[in-house]
Amino acid sequence: MIISVIGAGSCSKEIYNIAEEVGKLVAQKGATLVTGGLGGIMEAASKGANEAGGITVGILPGFSKDDSNKYVNIPITTGLSHARNIIVARSADAVIAISGEYGTLSEIAIALKLGKPVIGINTWNNIEGVIKVNTPEEAMNKVLELIS
Amino acid sequence: MIISVIGAGSCSKEIYNIAEEVGKLVAQKGATLVTGGLGGIMEAASKGANEAGGITVGILPGFSKDDSNKYVNIPITTGLSHARNIIVARSADAVIAISGEYGTLSEIAIALKLGKPVIGINTWNNIEGVIKVNTPEEAMNKVLELIS
Amino acid sequence: MIISVIGAGSCSKEIYNIAEEVGKLVAQKGATLVTGGLGGIMEAASKGANEAGGITVGILPGFSKDDSNKYVNIPITTGLSHARNIIVARSADAVIAISGEYGTLSEIAIALKLGKPVIGINTWNNIEGVIKVNTPEEAMNKVLELIS
Amino acid sequence: MIISVIGAGSCSKEIYNIAEEVGKLVAQKGATLVTGGLGGIMEAASKGANEAGGITVGILPGFSKDDSNKYVNIPITTGLSHARNIIVARSADAVIAISGEYGTLSEIAIALKLGKPVIGINTWNNIEGVIKVNTPEEAMNKVLELIS
Numbered sequence: 001m002i003i004s005v006i007g008a009g010s011c012s013k014e015i016y017n018i019a020e021e022v023g024k025l026v027a028q029k030g031a032t033l034v035t036g037g038l039g040g041i042m043e044a045a046s047k048g049a050n051e052a053g054g055i056t057v058g059i060l061p062g063f064s065k066d067d068s069n070k071y072v073n074i075p076i077t078t079g080l081s082h083a084r085n086i087i088v089a090r091s092a093d094a095v096i097a098i099s100g101e102y103g104t105l106s107e108i109a110i111a112l113k114l115g116k117p118v119i120g121i122n123t124w125n126n127i128e129g130v131i132k133v134n135t136p137e138e139a140m141n142k143v144l145e146l147i148s
Numbered sequence: 149m150i151i152s153v154i155g156a157g158s159c160s161k162e163i164y165n166i167a168e169e170v171g172k173l174v175a176q177k178g179a180t181l182v183t184g185g186l187g188g189i190m191e192a193a194s195k196g197a198n199e200a201g202g203i204t205v206g207i208l209p210g211f212s213k214d215d216s217n218k219y220v221n222i223p224i225t226t227g228l229s230h231a232r233n234i235i236v237a238r239s240a241d242a243v244i245a246i247s248g249e250y251g252t253l254s255e256i257a258i259a260l261k262l263g264k265p266v267i268g269i270n271t272w273n274n275i276e277g278v279i280k281v282n283t284p285e286e287a288m289n290k291v292l293e294l295i296s
Numbered sequence: 297m298i299i300s301v302i303g304a305g306s307c308s309k310e311i312y313n314i315a316e317e318v319g320k321l322v323a324q325k326g327a328t329l330v331t332g333g334l335g336g337i338m339e340a341a342s343k344g345a346n347e348a349g350g351i352t353v354g355i356l357p358g359f360s361k362d363d364s365n366k367y368v369n370i371p372i373t374t375g376l377s378h379a380r381n382i383i384v385a386r387s388a389d390a391v392i393a394i395s396g397e398y399g400t401l402s403e404i405a406i407a408l409k410l411g412k413p414v415i416g417i418n419t420w421n422n423i424e425g426v427i428k429v430n431t432p433e434e435a436m437n438k439v440l441e442l443i444s
Numbered sequence: 445m446i447i448s449v450i451g452a453g454s455c456s457k458e459i460y461n462i463a464e465e466v467g468k469l470v471a472q473k474g475a476t477l478v479t480g481g482l483g484g485i486m487e488a489a490s491k492g493a494n495e496a497g498g499i500t501v502g503i504l505p506g507f508s509k510d511d512s513n514k515y516v517n518i519p520i521t522t523g524l525s526h527a528r529n530i531i532v533a534r535s536a537d538a539v540i541a542i543s544g545e546y547g548t549l550s551e552i553a554i555a556l557k558l559g560k561p562v563i564g565i566n567t568w569n570n571i572e573g574v575i576k577v578n579t580p581e582e583a584m585n586k587v588l589e590l591i592s
Contacts, residue, residue, distance in 0.1 A: 002509075002518070032518055055499070057518060063377075063534060063558070065446075074446070074476055074501060076520065076535045079377045081359075082258055083234045087531075090507060091520045102261035105275070109254035110230055114507070126274045127253070150361075150370070180370055203351070205370060211386060211410070211525075213298075222298070222328055222353060224372065224387045227525045229507075235383075238359060239372045262359070378554060382527045398557035401571070405550035406526055422570045423549070 001031040003143060004092035006085075006107045007041025007100040007123070018121060019044035019098050021136040026096075027054025029140065034059060034091050036084065037068040037075060041098050046071035059084050059091070086110050094143040097123040097130065117146040149179040151291060152240035154233075154255045155189025155248040155271070166269060167192035167246050169284040174244075175202025177288065182207060182239050184232065185216040185223060189246050194219035207236050234258050242291040245271040245278065265294040297327040299439060300388035302381075302403045303337025303396040303419070314417060315340035315394050317432040322392075323350025325436065330355060330387050332380065333364040333371060337394050342367035355384050382406050390439040393419040393426065413442040445475040447587060448536035450529075450551045451485025451544040451567070462565060463488035463542050465580035470540075471498025473584065478503060478535050480528065481512040481519060485542050490515035503528050503535070530554050538587040541567040541574065561590040 003026045007019060023045035026033045033049040035042040037058020046056040050071040058072035061084045065075035078084040085103060089095060089110040094117040097108055104123065111118045112129045119139045120130040133139045151174045155167060171193035174181045181197040183190040185206020194204040198219040206220035209232045213223035226232040233251060237243060237259040245256055245268045252271065259266050260277045267287045268278040281287045299322045303315060319341035322329045329345040331338040333354020342352040346367040354368035357380045361371035374380040381399060385391060385407040393404055393416045400419065407414045408425045415435045416426040429435045447470045451463060467489035470477045477493040479486040481502020490500040494515040502516035505528045509519035522528040529547060533539060533554040538561040541552055548567065555562045556573045563583045564574040577583045 034520075055518065057501075057520070059520070065535075074499065074518065076478075076501070076503070076531060078531050079534050080231075080379055080531075081375045081377070082261065083228075083231050083376060083379075086231045086234070087520065087522050087524075090523050091509075102257045102277075106254045106257035106261065109250045109257055113230065113250035113254065129250075182372075203370065205353075205372070207372070213387075222351065222370065224330075224353070224355070224383065226383050227386050228383075228527060229523045229525070231524060231527075235372065235374050235376075238375050239361075376527075378557065379524075379527050379530045382530070398553045398573075402550045402553035402557065405546045405553055409526065409546035409550065425546075 001029070001093050001147065002034055002091055003031045004034040004088050004095045005041065005045035005098065006036065006088060006095060006104050007098040008104060009038050009040040009042065011040045011044070011099055015041070015099050015122065016044040018136055020048035022096055022098065022139055023048025024052045025136055025140040027052035029144065032057060034088055036061070036088055037072050039069060041100065043069035043071060059088050082106065089116070090114060092116055093147045094119065096121070096139050096143065099123055117143065119143060149177070149241050149295065150182055150239055151179045152182040152236050152243045153189065153193035153246065154184065154236060154243060154252050155246040156252060157186050157188040157190065159188040159192070159247055163189070163247050163270065164192040166284055168196035170244055170246065170287055171196025172200045173284055173288040175200035177292065180205060182236055184209070184236055185220050187217055189248065191217035191219060207232050230254070237264070238262060240264055241295045242267065244269070244287050244291065247271055265291065267291060297325070297389050297443065298330055298387055299327045300330040300384050300391045301337065301341035301394065302332065302384060302391060302400050303394040304400060305334050305338065306336040307340070307395055311337070311395050311418065312340040314432060316344035318392055318394065318435055319344025320348045321432055321436040323348035325440065328353060330384055332357070332384055333368050335365055337396065339365035339367060355380050378402065385412070386410060388412055389443045390415065392417070392435050392439065395419055413439065415439060445473070445537050445591065446478055446535055447475045448478040448532050448539045449485065449489035449542065450480065450532060450539060450548050451542040452548060453482050453486065454484040455488070455543055459485070459543050459566065460488040462580055464492035466540055466542065466583055467492025468496045469580055469584040471496035473588065476501060478532055480505070480532055481516050483513060485544065487513035487515060503532050526550065533560070534558060536560060537591045538563065540565070540583050540587065543567055561587065563587060
């Protein structure tokens with residue numbers, strides 16, 4: 001099972017903690033975590049998954065694996081810039097969106113277009129199809145309910 | 149000047165007429181029209197531009213130029229599937245979105261992320277940053293105001 | 297008919313003249329010219345086609361249409377870096393390769409994989425499948441023979 | 445360290461054995477294996493790495509992770525068709541090419557363009573820059589010599 005966690009490249013400490021907890025739960029369920037590999041939500045989720053013993057993949061926009069945060073085990077340097085967002089969405093069995101701006105919105109849109117479950121915490125809640133939850137636990141339970 | 153017109157691959161006759169009028173205005177202003185090259189809004193805008201003597205480019209998701217509607221002068225077969233949406237957004241000086249679903253939303257999101265003007269007719273009006281207008285004329289006037 | 301002309305981003309004056317002549321012949325046959333939009337071979341072919349009244353498309357690796365040479369009518373900014381080479385190859389009915397290095401080789405390989413005719417002038421002549429010719433006229437005649 | 449093994453989607457038993465041995469050595473050195481995720485060389489290398497306890501990533505051209513061979517731990521579904529070849533090349537610290545046809549040639553070309561070491565066994569030996577070796581052990585030694 002692959003779960004992508006998407007969200008902005010910088011975020012508040014409170015949101016960081018939520019994303020870290022989501023990453024931890026992803027790893028504890030035995031799923032592989034995919035993110036865009038950079039900072040903010042991507043780093044937080046990778047940290048949580050990594051410290052819980054999970055595998056973390058970072059689908060990077062640039063050419064250097066040094067761009068990735070230090071919790072990414074497997075950096076994939078695409079060189080495709082924002083088009084790598086599409087790979088993050090496509091590779092997932094389910095997507096958990098946390099906060100985020102237009103880049104995150106593009107990933108949400110592609111995931112919904114592909115018919116993948118998109119669970120949202122404090123994100124683009126006005127988009128039909130995004131399943132709103134309030135906590136990491138609810139997000140993970142929703143994922144398991146929908147793709148098992 | 150390149151203007152991308154984005155929207156769903158099938159649409160009502162009423163919306164088709166609006167998109168055709170937008171395409172006509174794009175051509176009359178001397179701009180090149182870029183679309184995703186398929187049916188619905190893409191076809192309607194290409195028809196309008198083509199019949200007004202403009203150049204129409206279709207950025208196709210597949211491998212065959214036969215996939216394009218008959219009003220596309222220059223079919224670009226990317227073979228990238230939905231990732232071609234990103235090229236449609238990136239290539240534009242301004243984007244006019246008409247109706248549309250998740251694919252259109254992904255293009256709107258990428259265009260806004262890149263800081264390009266996005267004018268919307270009957271589309272994802274709940275997205276901050278989309279400039280809502282009601283008619284093809286208003287859309288074209290807004291484009292000219294913003295990128296001239 | 298779309299003909300892609302591929303080759304290095306910088307070249308000798310002699311090779312430049314050959315590429316310019318190829319571009320001119322492409323336009324004179326009524327075909328649309330596609331290139332990677334930058335300098336060297338890409339500029340020369342675009343110049344030839346442009347001055348002969350043809351349409352020139354530049355599939356650019358970056359985000360700014362200012363990256364394109366001044367003979368490109370329609371700049372398509374992909375933001376995909378070298379992955380744009382694949383679009384240059386895919387969009388063509390036939391590919392004419394002139395000189396060039398590894399980037400050109402990647403385009404030749406993709407074009408051959410897709411079963412498109414690849415005509416070569418002073419290029420990777422050791423690749424099976426590349427049809428070697430010596431002059432722009434021969435290149436154009438070969439294209440017309442193979443795709444008409 | 446990420447090592448990409450590239451080559452054709454179907455191959456002889458003899459070449460399969462070589463690729464499997466290469467995959468095994470990649471895993472034994474503690475490197476992550478990246479391939480295109482399908483059959484032939486890609487499957488053989490993944491099998492070797494997987495059975496030696498390594499991590500295997502498959503960068504797939506399509507949309508379904510069911511396309512991947514059964515030795516891929518982490519299927520990344522790009523939906524980019526042949527453009528995924530570029531990601532296979534870009535993500536690697538070094539590339540080992542085994543046999544292969546035009547698709548493999550495109551990956552070799554991109555890797556060389558990016559300045560990455562390309563080690564070849566029974567492959568496009570006429571391409572300048574490809575370091576020819578005869579055995580899996582020689583290939584792995586060459587990789588370690590060049591990127592350590």
